[in-house]
Amino acid sequence: MMKAISYSRYGGAEVLEYGERPDPKVGPDSVLVKVRAAAVNPVDWKAREGHLQSGLEAVFPVIPGWDVSGVVVQPGIAVDEFAVGDEVIGYVREDFLSRGTFAEYVAAPVRTLARKPLSLSFEAAAGLPLAGLTAYQVLHRSLRIQEGDTVLVHAAAGGVGSLAVQLARHAGARVIGTASDHNHDHVRGLGGEPVAYGEGLADRIRALAPDGVDAAFDTVGGEALRVSAEVLKPGGRLVSIADGEVFSYGGRYAFVRPDTDDLAELSALAEEGVISVHVDRTFPLEQAADAYRLNEEGRTRGKIVVTVPWDS
Numbered sequence: 001m002m003k004a005i006s007y008s009r010y011g012g013a014e015v016l017e018y019g020e021r022p023d024p025k026v027g028p029d030s031v032l033v034k035v036r037a038a039a040v041n042p043v044d045w046k047a048r049e050g051h052l053q054s055g056l057e058a059v060f061p062v063i064p065g066w067d068v069s070g071v072v073v074q075p076g077i078a079v080d081e082f083a084v085g086d087e088v089i090g091y092v093r094e095d096f097l098s099r100g101t102f103a104e105y106v107a108a109p110v111r112t113l114a115r116k117p118l119s120l121s122f123e124a125a126a127g128l129p130l131a132g133l134t135a136y137q138v139l140h141r142s143l144r145i146q147e148g149d150t151v152l153v154h155a156a157a158g159g160v161g162s163l164a165v166q167l168a169r170h171a172g173a174r175v176i177g178t179a180s181d182h183n184h185d186h187v188r189g190l191g192g193e194p195v196a197y198g199e200g201l202a203d204r205i206r207a208l209a210p211d212g213v214d215a216a217f218d219t220v221g222g223e224a225l226r227v228s229a230e231v232l233k234p235g236g237r238l239v240s241i242a243d244g245e246v247f248s249y250g251g252r253y254a255f256v257r258p259d260t261d262d263l264a265e266l267s268a269l270a271e272e273g274v275i276s277v278h279v280d281r282t283f284p285l286e287q288a289a290d291a292y293r294l295n296e297e298g299r300t301r302g303k304i305v306v307t308v309p310w311d312s
Contacts, residue, residue: 147172278302
């Protein structure tokens with residue numbers, strides 16, 4: 001038996017329980033990963049509250065979490081991509097909720113994994129997969145940004161936003177990023193031009209980009225989405241990962257997919273120092289409910305990460 005966080009019904013953070021769960025079975029195309037760290041993402045608690053049940057069936061009890069960093073301890077019988085002792089990162093999402101990463105071990109399909117960048121700690125590496133893949137796939141596949149584009153990124157100091165700023169700058173784009181005042185220096189350090197949230201946001205963006213922006217990446221929804229549409233150039237591209245109303249503005253909705261090639265590219269960029277992951281706070285596994293509560297406040301700079309005890 002392994003230690004894990006799990007829930008047996010939809011609800012708030014109070015439904016999360018710390019205790020023992022059966023060790024995962026390793027399928028032919030999976031590897032058993034000894035978890036070192038797992039990052040918290042907003043989609044985790046939205047799934048826990050039942051907001052994704054129309055597309056993702058929950059097989060209770062559910063171990064939450066999709067982000068992981070750790071070490072391979074057992075490859076499946078069909079696996080030759082990874083060996084015992086390999087350090088890996090993963091966006092371990094299946095098409096149902098049950099076998100997540102907030103545990104001592106996770107059986108991860110190889111299609112969800114890549115090698116961990118050696119330059120990142122296990123804690124920072126755990127924050128790269130979901131947020132990094134989201135930023136990478138939206139920027140390069142949905143928005144198709146190009147060198148010289150002006151890109152608007154909302155919540156530019158958050159987990160997805162901070163990586164989107166770095167990736168867009170690496171691609172040669174100019175980045176305008178919305179952020180709270182106390183995060184403006186952080187956004188500047190990432191290479192973005194910060195603007196404050198709140199009334200008059202569209203005017204502040206136009207002051208920086210009088211002709212409008214070429215592309216807008218909405219991670220917030222609501223008013224941020226409306227402003228994004230308002231400041232686009234004619235023919236500009238708009239994508240949201242937070243609000244289905246994006247279709248009414250002629251934009252697209254995006255949901256991240258596991259992709260080992262994309263994840264390997266992100267790992268390489270991290271190894272080269274092109275992108276970094278800021279870890280705001282860490283919590284031990286048994287305090288994962290507190291990590292979720294903090295994430296739900298929506299004021300995090302970078303990532304909140306849960307760590308798992310390691311006995312060598």
